[in-house]
Amino acid sequence: MDFNRTVLVTGGSGFIGSHLVASLVTRHSDWRVINLDILDYCCSSRSLESIEDRANYTFIRGDVCNSRLVNHIFRTENIDVIFHLAAKTHVESSFESPSSFQRVNIDGTGVLLGAAHQAQHQPQCFIYVSTDEVYGASLDQVFDETSPLRPSNPYSATKAAAEYLVRSYWDKHKFPIIITRSNNIYGPRQYTEKVIPRFLTLLQMDKKCTIQGSLPKSRHFLHVDDAVSAFLLLLEKGIVGEIYNVGTSCEIPIIQLARELVQMVKNVPDSDVNDWLEFVPDRPRVDLRYPIKCEKLQQLGWRAEVSWAEGIRQTVKWYHDNPDFWREAIENQGPISSKSH
Numbered sequence: 001m002d003f004n005r006t007v008l009v010t011g012g013s014g015f016i017g018s019h020l021v022a023s024l025v026t027r028h029s030d031w032r033v034i035n036l037d038i039l040d041y042c043c044s045s046r047s048l049e050s051i052e053d054r055a056n057y058t059f060i061r062g063d064v065c066n067s068r069l070v071n072h073i074f075r076t077e078n079i080d081v082i083f084h085l086a087a088k089t090h091v092e093s094s095f096e097s098p099s100s101f102q103r104v105n106i107d108g109t110g111v112l113l114g115a116a117h118q119a120q121h122q123p124q125c126f127i128y129v130s131t132d133e134v135y136g137a138s139l140d141q142v143f144d145e146t147s148p149l150r151p152s153n154p155y156s157a158t159k160a161a162a163e164y165l166v167r168s169y170w171d172k173h174k175f176p177i178i179i180t181r182s183n184n185i186y187g188p189r190q191y192t193e194k195v196i197p198r199f200l201t202l203l204q205m206d207k208k209c210t211i212q213g214s215l216p217k218s219r220h221f222l223h224v225d226d227a228v229s230a231f232l233l234l235l236e237k238g239i240v241g242e243i244y245n246v247g248t249s250c251e252i253p254i255i256q257l258a259r260e261l262v263q264m265v266k267n268v269p270d271s272d273v274n275d276w277l278e279f280v281p282d283r284p285r286v287d288l289r290y291p292i293k294c295e296k297l298q299q300l301g302w303r304a305e306v307s308w309a310e311g312i313r314q315t316v317k318w319y320h321d322n323p324d325f326w327r328e329a330i331e332n333q334g335p336i337s338s339k340s341h
Contacts, residue, residue, distance in 0.1 A: 001055060003032040008079045010064050010112065011086030013037040015190040016129070018047035019224045020083060020231060025051040027232075034058045034077065036070075037086065042191035046325065064108035067115070074119040081235060082126045084112055087159070090193050091133075094155035105158035106165065113169050125235060126166070126177045132220075132245070134160040134181060137287030144293045145181070145243040152287055163243075170241045178238045180231065182246035183292065187224035187311065188318035192326050195219070196312075199258055200319040201326070203265040208278040209258040216255075218289050222248040223306035230302050237300045247294040250308045264316050 005028070012021040012035030024033045037043060039061055051057050062069045064086040073079070087105050088094070094101045109128070116123050135143040136150030151157040169175035186194070192201045199209045230246045238244060252260075255277070262268065262276040294302075306314075 003030060003056065005031040005080045006034065006078055007031055007081040007083065008034045008036060008073065008077070009083045009085065010036045010108075011043075011084075013039055013043040013045065013047055013059075014085060015042070015047075015187075015194075016185055016224060016227060017083075017085045018043075018189060019187065020085070020228050021048060021057070022051050023228050023232065025054050025057045029054075029056055032056050032058065034060060034073070034079075036060045036062055036064060036073065038063045040088075042090075042193065044189070044325065047189050065103055065111055067111045070111050070115045071118075074115040074121075078121040079116065079119065080121075080124050082112065082116055082123055083129065083231060083235075084109065084126065085129045087129075089131075089155060091153050091155045092193075094153055094158070098154035098158075101154050101158045102161075105155075106161050109162040109165050113165060113175070117169055117173060117175050124176060125238075125240065126169075126175065127231060127234060127238075128163065128166045128177060128179045129231070130159050130163050130179055130181045131156060132181050132183050132247070132290040132292050133287070134163065135290060135292070137289060138291055139288060142291045142293050143245070145245055145296060174241075176240035178234055178240060179243040180234065180246050181243065181292065182227055182230070183220035183222045183248050183290065185224050185227045186221050187315055188322075189325070190224075195254065195257065196221075196261070196315060197319060197326075199261045200265065200316060203261060203276065204319065204323055208276050209262065210278050210280045211255055211258055212280055214279065215288060216253060217287075218251050218253040219257075220248050220251045220290065220292070221308065221311075222246065222250070222304060223311035226304040226306050229305070230297060233300055233302050234297070242296075244297045245292045245294040246297060246302075247292040248304045250304075251289065251291070252308070260312065261316065264312070265320070 011017040088101045133156035134149045136152045149160045151160045166177050170177045186196045190197045262273050
């Protein structure tokens with residue numbers, strides 16, 4: 001079958017990647033979608049069960065840092081579009097093994113850019129999915145795309161470094177890149193190290209939600225469907241060489257999040273909610289909030305459409321209906337950490 005477009009998604013079996021891949025495969029039967037993923041601990045092959053038999057979907061298990069493999073893909077496939085999501089993302093782990101974050105997040109991006117730029121069939125667009133964490137924390141300043149980068153942990157430092165690599169290919173070669181920086185993305189199938197699935201999994205195990213420290217931390221939460229719609233819109237309307245924030249006005253204090261989830265999962269009266277919360281020591285340095293503006297993306301016609309009430313209801317229901325989805329991965333990883341966000 002002839003396809004109009006070939007799209008490579010790296011990290012397509014991860015949380016955000018699997019939602020993006022499923023959307024691309026189902027919406028565009030005339031596009032070929034290739035998913036390159038190493039299937040790290042936070043990925044599940046089950047995430048793409050619904051589309052794995054589709055004629056326009058191909059899965060390649062492999063490492064984005066493997067230059068022989070990546071060069072082979074670009075030599076043998078006419079790749080038109082790259083969505084680069086493959087990354088190590090857990091802040092806590094980045095302090096424990098910064099070199100593995102540098103390898104995947106920086107070196108892997110370099111391998112991919114080199115192969116894409118040298119390919120005989122030149123891609124039309126390389127979309128690099130970054131994070132709001134590259135701005136560092138802010139109490140009152142709201143970041144736009146021109147704000148300086150001040151990453152404050154090894155994870156965000158490697159994402160910022162990879163951004164500079166991506167931009168260098170635009171500056172030197174006019175290679176068609178777009179960079180996105182998004183708020184915390186949540187939804188079904190997210191691995192249990194992130195704050196919402198971690199709280200939900202603890203509550204399902206009849207354990208308390210562990211909240212780090214006493215400082216008033218909050219996060220902006222964007223539903224994964226809204227993130228995917230932003231990526232797809234940028235593919236069609238984004239201006240190459242540009243950076244786009246993908247943000248939401250939905251800012252939730254972590255303690256309020258825990259209380260909401262306790263009420264939804266445990267269905268207890270207000271007076272009993274605090275019995276399900278446990279305060280644990282904070283990590284040495286923690287960012288309180290990451291506010292961003294996304295007028296630039298909104299001018300292209302994007303709006304976050306999934307309300308917090310609907311998004312969190314749907315997410316809680318998914319974890320309730322799929323209690324075993326991550327069980328094997330959790331058992332391999334050891335107990336759920338008290339640390340996150």
